[in-house]
Structures are given as C-alpha cells and as structure tokens.
Amino acid sequence: MGLNTELLRPVSSQEIDEYRENGVVCLRGLIDPAWMTRMREPARRIAVDGEDVGLLPTYPGRYLARKVPEFRQFIFESPLGEAAAAVLESGSARFFFDEIFAKAPHSDDATIWHADRMGWPVSGQMVPSLWIPLTSVSQEDGLECIAGSHTQDVRYWLFSPNARQMIKPPDRSSHPNEAALRADPANRFVSYAMEPGDILVVHPWTLHYSHGNHADHWRLALSVRVFGDDIRWAPRPDCVNLAGVSFDEMIAGEPPAGPLFPLLWSRTGERDDGSLYPRGFATTWTHQRRSEVNEGEEFRKRLRAERS
Numbered sequence: 001m002g003l004n005t006e007l008l009r010p011v012s013s014q015e016i017d018e019y020r021e022n023g024v025v026c027l028r029g030l031i032d033p034a035w036m037t038r039m040r041e042p043a044r045r046i047a048v049d050g051e052d053v054g055l056l057p058t059y060p061g062r063y064l065a066r067k068v069p070e071f072r073q074f075i076f077e078s079p080l081g082e083a084a085a086a087v088l089e090s091g092s093a094r095f096f097f098d099e100i101f102a103k104a105p106h107s108d109d110a111t112i113w114h115a116d117r118m119g120w121p122v123s124g125q126m127v128p129s130l131w132i133p134l135t136s137v138s139q140e141d142g143l144e145c146i147a148g149s150h151t152q153d154v155r156y157w158l159f160s161p162n163a164r165q166m167i168k169p170p171d172r173s174s175h176p177n178e179a180a181l182r183a184d185p186a187n188r189f190v191s192y193a194m195e196p197g198d199i200l201v202v203h204p205w206t207l208h209y210s211h212g213n214h215a216d217h218w219r220l221a222l223s224v225r226v227f228g229d230d231i232r233w234a235p236r237p238d239c240v241n242l243a244g245v246s247f248d249e250m251i252a253g254e255p256p257a258g259p260l261f262p263l264l265w266s267r268t269g270e271r272d273d274g275s276l277y278p279r280g281f282a283t284t285w286t287h288q289r290r291s292e293v294n295e296g297e298e299f300r301k302r303l304r305a306e307r308s
Contacts, residue, residue, distance in 0.1 A: 004031065005077055023151070030079065033196040056281060065095070066243075076264070080130065081271075085228065091266060095226060096224075101222075113209045119239060126231055131143055145189070262277050
C-alpha cells in the first residue's frame with residue numbers, strides 16, 4: 001500500500017465527539033506510515049543535522065512544503081485535509097503552514113503550558129494543530145493536553161517574536177503555572193503513545209504541554225495547521241508573522257484564500273493541486289548570513305532563559 005491519497009478508513013463519529021468534548025483526539029489508522037517514513041530522513045537532516053535546504057534562517061524548521069519535496073507531496077497529495085475537515089465537521093480545509101518539532105534523546109527540554117489561539121491572526125475555532133510523529137513517541141514523551149480546556153474563553157498572551165517586543169495588554173492572561181494546573185483536581189490530563197501515521201488533532205484553545213524526550217532516539221514530529229470553514233482574518237500586532245503575506249492582505253472578516261492558503265479538501269470535490277503554492281521566499285541569503293542569524297537567535301533564547 002503506502003502513500004495513500006484517500007483515507008484508509010473514515011473518521012468515526014466517536015472520534016468527532018471526542019474532539020468536540022475534549023478539544024483533542026488521536027486519530028489512528030487513517031494515513032499509511034509510509035508517508036512518515038518518507039519524511040523522516042529529510043526532517044532529520046533539517047532539524048538534527050542543521051542542513052541548509054533553503055528554509056528561512058529565522059525559522060529553519062517552518063514552511064517545509066515550500067522547499068522540501070517530501071513534505072510538499074504530503075500536504076497536497078495525502079488525505080490529511082480530509083481527515084482534518086472530518087474532525088472539525090467543516091466543509092473544507094485550507095493549508096495554513098507546517099513545521100518540524102525535534103527533541104534530542106534524553107532531553108529535559110519541555111515546552112510550557114500554552115494554547116495556540118492568540119498566535120494566529122484569525123477569528124474562529126477551526127484552526128487546529130495536526131501533530132504527526134515521524135518517530136515512535138511514548139505516552140510520557142508526547143503532548144499532554146487538558147481535556148475540555150478549549151471551552152474556556154481565555155486570551156493567553158502568546159510568546160511570539162512580535163509579542164516579546166510588546167507590553168502585555170490588560171485583557172490578556174499570562175500562561176498558567178504548571179504546578180497550579182497539576183494541583184487542580186478539576187483538570188483532566190490526557191496524553192497518548194503514538195506511532196508514525198497517527199495524528200493528534202489539538203483545538204487552538206486547548207491547553208497543551210510538550211514533555212522532554214526520555215527515548216534513546218530523537219523525537220521528530222511534523223505539525224500542520226489548517227483552516228476550516230469558520231476562520232476569518234483578524235490581524236493583531238502580536239500575532240505570529242506569516243511568510244509571504246502581510247497584515248495589509250488580511251482583510252478583517254474575510255476568509256483566507258489564494259495560493260498561499262490552498263484548498264486541500266472540500267465537500268464539493270474542489271481542491272488545489274499546489275501548482276501555485278510558492279516554492280521559495282521573498283529573499284535569499286548566503287550560508288554565512290544563515291549562521292549569523294541562527295547564532296543571534298540562540299543568544300536571544302539563552303538570554304530569555306536567564307531572565308525567566
């Protein structure tokens with residue numbers, strides 16, 4: 001089999017109900033693991049070996065589908081969009097962006113509890129993160145979520161590069177303290193052991209946390225974000241920047257469209273083939289320049305860690 005273009009099975013009503021109730025669901029057996037096997041080696045070269053494949057030096061693990069054929073094919077030819085639309089109960093799914101997350105063997109590097117909601121310049125709730133492991137992940141090393149937290153209308157102050165240059169507005173909440181979350185008996189924590197081919201669908205309002213990696217191998221995962229039917233532009237200065245699209249183009253109240261946000265699946269059968277999706281960026285750079293940018297970002301990360 002391998003490299004399936006149609007779902008290997010339908011998304012079940014139980015899985016849809018679980019996402020609706022918990023704000024997270026683990027889909028198994030929809031996509032052949034051969035897709036992940038094909039992407040694993042280029043992901044390792046980029047995230048582990050630091051190979052320069054032409055991705056942005058500011059985000060060397062993001063926008064993979066623009067430059068890496070294995071990831072581009074996965075986005076446009078796999079049934080990922082259909083799976084997302086089914087869980088969201090949406091009539092369509094558009095591609096937002098993709099990125100790699102990597103954690104070294106025996107790493108204690110954890111990601112704080114957060115929700116993705118305020119990083120995106122949109123309104124609506126149909127913009128999940130599709131977290132797809134390219135390597136086996138144990139339950140203790142995977143994403144952990146607080147079931148039902150997506151029902152809480154909290155505008156957390158996200159740690160985006162733009163937000164870090166601003167003063168937190170009074171209507172934004174700081175990200176929650178882990179000890180307080182663990183101590184609250186009302187919180188129900190869910191996590192999953194996952195294999196390549198599984199898809200964790202995380203609601204943008206769901207509080208989630210990434211553990212370290214206790215395994216002997218690198219933990220590699222692909223995160224794909226998609227837009228469903230209810231998404232409309234709502235740009236704010238603290239949002240994450242998007243390559244190739246300015247806030248001027250994000251007309252508030254209008255749905256995303258165009259070649260930067262191609263249609264992956266629709267109930268009517270319409271979809272984009274990716275031929276108009278960009279294959280590069282608005283600038284070029286030398287290898288030396290990439291090194292300078294990366295070294296500067298590592299310095300800023302260390303400085304933020306020392307101050308926190």
